[in-house]
Amino acid sequence: MNTLADSVLTAIHLIATADSVLLSIVARSLAVSACACLLACVFGMAAGSWLAVARFRGRGIVLTLLNTSLALPSVVVGLVVYLLLSHSGPLGFLGWLFSFQAMVLAQTVLVVPIVTALVRQTVEDAERHHGEQLRSLRARSMVRALLLVWDERFTLLTIVITAFGRAVSEVGAVMVVGGNIEGYTRVMTTAIALETSKGDLPLAVALGLILLLVVLLLNILAALVRRWRERRDAGLSGLFGAAGAVQ
Numbered sequence: 001m002n003t004l005a006d007s008v009l010t011a012i013h014l015i016a017t018a019d020s021v022l023l024s025i026v027a028r029s030l031a032v033s034a035c036a037c038l039l040a041c042v043f044g045m046a047a048g049s050w051l052a053v054a055r056f057r058g059r060g061i062v063l064t065l066l067n068t069s070l071a072l073p074s075v076v077v078g079l080v081v082y083l084l085l086s087h088s089g090p091l092g093f094l095g096w097l098f099s100f101q102a103m104v105l106a107q108t109v110l111v112v113p114i115v116t117a118l119v120r121q122t123v124e125d126a127e128r129h130h131g132e133q134l135r136s137l138r139a140r141s142m143v144r145a146l147l148l149v150w151d152e153r154f155t156l157l158t159i160v161i162t163a164f165g166r167a168v169s170e171v172g173a174v175m176v177v178g179g180n181i182e183g184y185t186r187v188m189t190t191a192i193a194l195e196t197s198k199g200d201l202p203l204a205v206a207l208g209l210i211l212l213l214v215v216l217l218l219n220i221l222a223a224l225v226r227r228w229r230e231r232r233d234a235g236l237s238g239l240f241g242a243a244g245a246v247q
Helices: 003-016 020-053 059-069 074-085 100-136 141-151 153-168 172-178 188-198 201-246
Strands: none
Touching: 003 201, 020 059, 020 100, 020 141, 020 153, 020 188, 020 201, 059 100, 074 100, 074 172, 100 141, 100 153, 100 172, 141 153, 153 201, 172 188, 188 201
């Protein structure tokens, strides 16, 4: 039996027997990504909704910077957060470097621009369709934004799923600020990189399989949400059509 087959079989055994080291890494990874996703969605949805309806001087520059931040390499984000949290940095007094909190902060900074950009585009598209009606009711900017966010809640749920998927699959930033410390800051992506470099393929393969499963489940969930929204929209269209026929 070759090395690849041995590694896969051992990896399956680790998963089937719920290996404690494996479960610890997976749980830590999901916890970091969940916290980062929650924070990113809170800030990103608020900023994106406001940018969608607000009109101010320099808005184009802000949007350009926002779109540019989408292409920032994760290691650069990790470097910036590292400099902020280092002993000589402005946030050094927190003592967060090489900790759970540092990894959450790094993933949050990485994901916030994605959520902000997607939410802004979604709400802005909705504003083109319904904005005139809301303005005729003299609704203020933030009121319009909140109403549009609620109307696009199914799309926003897909954005949340996308944000979590981006966070859980990230490796560069958390490795820089977390240090990949065993039993403390090691997550799935950093563990895969380390174990592969060490030649410990079974653990790396097991973590890779779990990570692929998580991403697959997220994509299935996103597809179900989209289908749910399509059915809802189709139902509303039929309802309005029937009401028009009665009139």
